[in-house]
Amino acid sequence: MSEFDFIKTYLAPLAGPEGLGLLDDAALLYPPAGHDLVLTKDTMVEGVHFPSPAQKMGGARGADTAERLIRTNLSDLAAKGATPLGYLxxxxxxxxxxxxxxxxxxxxLDVAQQSFPPLKLFGGDTVVTDGPMVVSATLIGTVPTGGMVTRSGAKTGDDIWLSGYIGDSAMGLKHVLSQKIEPAPTGADIWHWEEAYLRPEPRLDLRGILRSHATACADVSDGLLADCGHIARASGQGLSLNFGHISLSEATHRWVYKQADVVAAKLALLSAGDDYELVFTAPKTSRAALQASHTKAKPLTRIGHVTDGQGVTLRNAGGDAMDFGAGGYAHF
Amino acid sequence: MSEFDFIKTYLAPLAGPEGLGLLDDAALLYPPAGHDLVLTKDTMVEGVHFPSPAQKMGGARGADTAERLIRTNLSDLAAKGATPLGYLxxxxxxxxxxxxxxxxxxxxLDVAQQSFPPLKLFGGDTVVTDGPMVVSATLIGTVPTGGMVTRSGAKTGDDIWLSGYIGDSAMGLKHVLSQKIEPAPTGADIWHWEEAYLRPEPRLDLRGILRSHATACADVSDGLLADCGHIARASGQGLSLNFGHISLSEATHRWVYKQADVVAAKLALLSAGDDYELVFTAPKTSRAALQASHTKAKPLTRIGHVTDGQGVTLRNAGGDAMDFGAGGYAHF
Structure with missing residues (x-):
């Protein structure tokens, strides 16, 4: 099948009007009045960001890779408080x-689009390589004018909030990579983890909350500690996190508390990444409103506060700073 | 050097305000009032779209690859009549x-930005691969509302116009790939060809002409015949080209007319691609204005006309249709 046939048969049906039927080399976007545009771009490499198709596993199938590419890029938009429009x-x-x-x-791609309407394909480029598959998406979203949440607005005294749980996706990746997980978890826990890895949920549902309360936000892709570090650096502040306040899902909690070194096991998950939850800062005056938004199914947890100084400090229940090494994933 | 250091040291100085210092995961764009946005995306793979760094040649150096990536993407914007803003x-x-x-x-990248102000880096993603280098750019440009030139507006009776010359870049690629060029050309001709390949000139200067006159346009990237085919398909028309009217530069003309089969040699160049000139259709009423825009240094040549029917027909001086095979480059 030629490049043109692949585009015509499989990609053209996914295009929005902005994509001009994928017959053009460009997309045409009429920016909605009263809005700014938010642009994000994430790239995934076979064998680095997802398992090679040669490896037998659900995670290696084309549909999973495509869905994960779109979902992780949507997570970047979610962290900005943006509403997705389309992608190249x-x-x-x-x-x-x-x-x-x-x-x-x-x-x-089709499944991802249907999960996040009105998301549509706007265009792009399809080429061959003699190496591993490399796929990249540019996502385009909108925010009301002046309403984008950045990483740089954290202020001393702000609370630090985390959506959802940390670590499920890292556990799912272990399974996808056929790494031994001991003691052996239940099938239900494995399923829960695998879903978290393969189909992370971009927290677009938190858009309203972020726009109303957040002073800074990042999605947890490089690891909670590393992504807090991004906020600290961009804001020129310190972030102090309470180790015990960072929640784990029931499945991951069960597994961590069976490990010989519970602290080390949890620490590894805080550095692991791919969670695609949101960590954000908000003034103390927002505390009651944010606590009211917390549910068991979709937790919002206060995990620390913003300080003078710089970098990320992780404190145990006694208030002592804990050593967590580099604490995040650098892509090279 | 880590990913973060590379971004901070080398890429952050290239960022516009939209890039938020590259400290964020997103870019923020305030769309200019009264304009539509044009988005294009082109990807290049080492060994496919540019020579591998292992091969000794100017073309293999990092600066050349980056400059070519930006220039070829700008060519897509030029074909839309758009003004570049920035890129991811x-x-x-x-x-x-x-x-x-x-x-x-x-x-x-820096050199390319300085060549095409106000072009700035808005953001992106940097990863490692175990295979050949894969680089992709998403370019963002603007046109006055409703003013984008598409591929789909060609009408029966329109003239077909070509900017510049065809074939110089293909000759340059032969040289970069160390293929034998016989009879041996002069050093000046080689230099001319190599520049055409390494630093193609996106025809942003034709923006005003396109917006005023063009009914459809494509840049010549896949080969003149293939790109005319794209216009024919998107417009639902036929394109009839006069073989003899398609001009060659002095250097390429010199070489072609020394070949045993002059027609075959020229035909190969019309299918070769990478010219990054513009081919466009315009009504007959624009003919005088377009002829007046022709100069020896920057030619505009009328090379055919739009017909009913479909596809591309290439005619010799006697009016007979010539066989040119598939006539274009498909990327897989």
């Missing part, structure tokens, strides 16, 4: 990639 | 890429 794709497919994998990839 | 980058660098190559790559 760059697909470098291995020369010998089979047609079924390509078709499945397009199916995964 | 996706860089998948080989794990063992040396620091000098990365620094040179950033330098090439």
């Amino acid at each position: 794709l760059s697909l470098a497919f291995p020369r010998d990639m089979d047609a079924a994998y390509r078709a499945a990839f397009a199916k995964g | 980058l996706s860089l998948a660098f080989p794990r063992d890429m040396d620091a000098a190559y990365r620094a040179a790559f950033a330098k090439g």
